[in-house]
Amino acid sequence: MENKIHNLKLVGEKVNNLIIKPNEVFSFWKLIGKPNDKNGFKKGRNLIDGKVSDDFGGGICQFSSILYHLALQTGFKIIERHAHSLDIYEEHERFTPLGAYATVVFGYKDLQFQNIYDFPIQFKSEISEDEIKLSAFSEDKIHINEVKFDYHIVENGVEVQTLVDDELLFKNYYKRL
Incomplete structure (x- = not known):
């Protein structure tokens, strides 16, 4: 948990006071850089290919997810966003609603x-x-x-529809453990 908070603070410092100009495209990885020890990141919990593991930058998906949720609320045009494939949280443990997750993997998945x-x-x-x-x-x-997230229980998981001002924006499937 200590490493996750450290990683979140590193990301938070880079986002704090960031100004996005008209028509400018924000890229999570362009701003944050590679999450490795050289850049000050520590190992923490990651979800990779549906499995929980430890790697540098673990936990920063929590920040990217909150950032994505804010982008939906403020009307930014979403260009790239990836949902987690697995739902590992109970309802009372969620940091954003299921459907607002935005996983980031350096060089592979960006927000x-x-x-x-x-x-x-x-x-x-x-x-x-x-x-x-x-x-x-x-x-x-x-x-x-x-922004609303409509949940539908399906075989082995949950389908989530993301609605912005009642318009369907995304549909995601999350496998349950």
Whole structure:
């Protein structure tokens, strides 16, 4: 857990005060860089090919997922996002709703979105031992979308539909252990 918090704080520092200009595309990996010991990351829990393992940068999917959820709420255009293939959490353990997960794997899976507004938007990030706060700010009004995740139990898993202002945006399947 200590390594995960360390990794989350590294990511949070890079995102804090970040400004995304009009039409600019944000790339998680372009900003964060390779999660290795040289870049200050520690080993933590990762999900790779449906299996739990330890690797550098473990736990940072928690941040990318919260960032993705904020991007949905603020109306950014989602360019690239990957869902986890496995749901390892019980409902009371979730850090974002199932369906808001955005897994990132360096060189393979990125989180990218574009600022569709004609004004810049700035992110603010605070990481503590038990909380991640992520906010978007602008001098102009940002429309906040209503984001819903509809769950449907299917064989060996859960299908989740992501609805933004009642429009179907994504459909994902999560295998249950």
